[in-house]
Amino acid sequence: MVGLPRLPRHEFDRAYLERLIAGDPDTEAHFTRYFGDLLSLKLRSRLRSREQIEDAKQETFARVFTSLRRKSGVKTPEALGAFVNSVCNNVVFEMYRSGSRTVALEEEFDAADERQPGADSAIAAGEDRERVRAALVALPTKERELLTWLFFEGRDKDQVCRDLHVDRDYLRVLLHRAKNRFRERFVQEYTE
Amino acid sequence: MDHLQAVNTLAIERYLLDEMPQEERESFEEHYFSCLECAEDARAASAMRDGAAAGLARTQAVPAADRGAVLPFRPPVRSWRSSVALPWAAAAMLAIGLGYQTVQGPLLSRHEADSVALMPSTLRPASRGQEAVVTAGPNGAVTLAVDLGGAQFESSIKYDFATADGKSIASGVATPPAAGAPLLLMVSGSVLKGSDTYVLTLHDGPGVLTPAPYRFRVKAP
Numbered sequence: 001m002v003g004l005p006r007l008p009r010h011e012f013d014r015a016y017l018e019r020l021i022a023g024d025p026d027t028e029a030h031f032t033r034y035f036g037d038l039l040s041l042k043l044r045s046r047l048r049s050r051e052q053i054e055d056a057k058q059e060t061f062a063r064v065f066t067s068l069r070r071k072s073g074v075k076t077p078e079a080l081g082a083f084v085n086s087v088c089n090n091v092v093f094e095m096y097r098s099g100s101r102t103v104a105l106e107e108e109f110d111a112a113d114e115r116q117p118g119a120d121s122a123i124a125a126g127e128d129r130e131r132v133r134a135a136l137v138a139l140p141t142k143e144r145e146l147l148t149w150l151f152f153e154g155r156d157k158d159q160v161c162r163d164l165h166v167d168r169d170y171l172r173v174l175l176h177r178a179k180n181r182f183r184e185r186f187v188q189e190y191t192e
Numbered sequence: 193m194d195h196l197q198a199v200n201t202l203a204i205e206r207y208l209l210d211e212m213p214q215e216e217r218e219s220f221e222e223h224y225f226s227c228l229e230c231a232e233d234a235r236a237a238s239a240m241r242d243g244a245a246a247g248l249a250r251t252q253a254v255p256a257a258d259r260g261a262v263l264p265f266r267p268p269v270r271s272w273r274s275s276v277a278l279p280w281a282a283a284a285m286l287a288i289g290l291g292y293q294t295v296q297g298p299l300l301s302r303h304e305a306d307s308v309a310l311m312p313s314t315l316r317p318a319s320r321g322q323e324a325v326v327t328a329g330p331n332g333a334v335t336l337a338v339d340l341g342g343a344q345f346e347s348s349i350k351y352d353f354a355t356a357d358g359k360s361i362a363s364g365v366a367t368p369p370a371a372g373a374p375l376l377l378m379v380s381g382s383v384l385k386g387s388d389t390y391v392l393t394l395h396d397g398p399g400v401l402t403p404a405p406y407r408f409r410v411k412a413p
Contacts, residue, residue, distance in 0.1 A: 012228075038231060041238040042221050045210065048347065081225035132243035144251050147244035150209070154350055154365045157209060172205040179205065183236040 017077045021068050032061055035084050042085070046092055056095060060088045135185035143178040150175070193219045198230050204237050312337035312376060315392065315406045323389060324408040332381020334410055337374040338392065350395040353379060355387035356407075368396075384410055 019027040036057055043053045064087050068074060074083045136144060146164075149155045161171050193203065193216070203220050206212050212220065224230040243249060312335040313326030328334050352363040361383045369375050375394075384390065392406040 034231075034235070035225075037235040037238055038225055040242075041207075041234055045217070078226070081227075081231065082222065085222055085225035128239070129243075129246075129248075132239050133248045136240070136243050136249040139249070141251055144249040147240065147249040148247075148251070151241050151244035152247050152250065152365075154348070155363065156360075159360065159363075168211075172202045172209065172211075175205045175208065176202055179208075179233075179237050179240055182240045183233070186236055186239060 012077045012080050014077050017068070017074065017080065021071075035061075035081075039084070039088055042088065043092070047095070052095065056088065056091050059091045060084065063087050063091070131186060131189040134189050135182050138185045139178060139181055143174070143181065146174055147178060193223045195223070195227050195230060198223055198227070204230070204233050207234075208237055208241055310335045310378070312374075313408070314339060314374070315408060324406070325411050326408050327411050328381060328384070332384060332410075334379045334381070334384060336377045336379065336392070336408070338377060338394070338406065339374050340369070340394075347396060349375065351375075351377060352393045352395070353383070354391045354393070356389040356391060357387075358391075361390075
């Protein structure tokens with residue numbers, strides 16, 4: 001994490017918060033995109049379907065915007081992320097309580113061969129999809145295979161370790177290297 | 193969890209690999225929602241995983257696990273709604289068509305592949321816990337029509353073939369068929385060796401999909 005290139009971002013300062021409360025379209029777009037990615041990552045392990053994930057995200061954003069405009073919930077700009085996470089926890093808890101299906105989502109829930117990135121996905125937009133594709137294609141073949149085995153084919157991780165003659169600790173290291181390389185390339189795609 | 197802990201313990205990697213207990217997962221989430229560095233890392237990791245899950249990291253058009261081993265077929269959704277007979281006929285036609293496209297390498301020699309008829313052997317719910325006998329096709333390949341009991345599944349289905357003593361011989365992921373339609377799987381004869389009886393297990397999400405695995409024995413044609 002330290003030393004890696006950064007994705008384009010805004011600073012969450014008082015001015016950002018004020019623009020958000022005032023309904024500035026660019027700031028709102030950044031906010032929903034930025035936290036939408038984080039919420040998707042979080043919700044994938046908690047909700048079963050893309051529709052549920054999208055519902056939870058929209059409900060979270062609606063509650064956050066309502067709280068912000070009532071000047072309640074967020075005392076300082078630095079607390080914005082924690083507040084969004086907290087609101088999301090409440091939304092998920094209420095979905096659980098209302099009897100929604102809450103089985104963990106499979107990693108490879110995109111359909112085989114007819115696969116489409118979900119509405120929740122960070123790669124839903126065509127432009128981003130191409131950036132992600134370019135960054136993945138630039139990875140060494142072994143790393144692409146590893147990512148495919150883990151997240152596309154959903155292979156058993158212990159079996160992957162046996163196939164690669166590595167233990168689980170080293171599997172994390174391999175994933176770490178692949179992620180760092182992907183991130184470097186992904187950032188380049190943004191800046192080129 | 194603080195930033196140093198997140199970095200030193202490869203938190204995002206363990207998070208992606210679903211290796212964190214719930215308490216640590218929640219603690220890490222609290223952290224990455226507030227830490228700009230970790231949030232950026234999490235967003236990149238999320239994009240990478242979503243891209244890989246969508247098949248964008250594949251080095252070949254066909255997943256390695258499916259080449260010459262197990263081929264899942266997904267019948268078209270609309271065809272299955274009006275009758276029981278039609279879906280099975282369509283599934284058989286699809287199996288034949290896809291079989292022709294795919295079995296030339298591992299299953300048939302090129303000059304044998306002008307046409308091939310596949311006869312799926314059905315594994316019905318009633319056969320769970322019992323042993324079905326299926327007939328091998330060309331070069332020992334077996335085509336299975338797995339009756340899912342009419343249930344409809346939203347997520348993908350993981351399938352795993354193992355020998356009777358539990359040794360996994362082939363596995364993969366299939367898109368669930370439409371309600372009432374069977375899951376069609378073709379198993380290469382090359383992997384069906386060394387055992388008389390095989391066990392097919394289907395998983396949906398974290399649990400086993402069916403109350404008992406499907407057991408079958410392969411009979412020579």
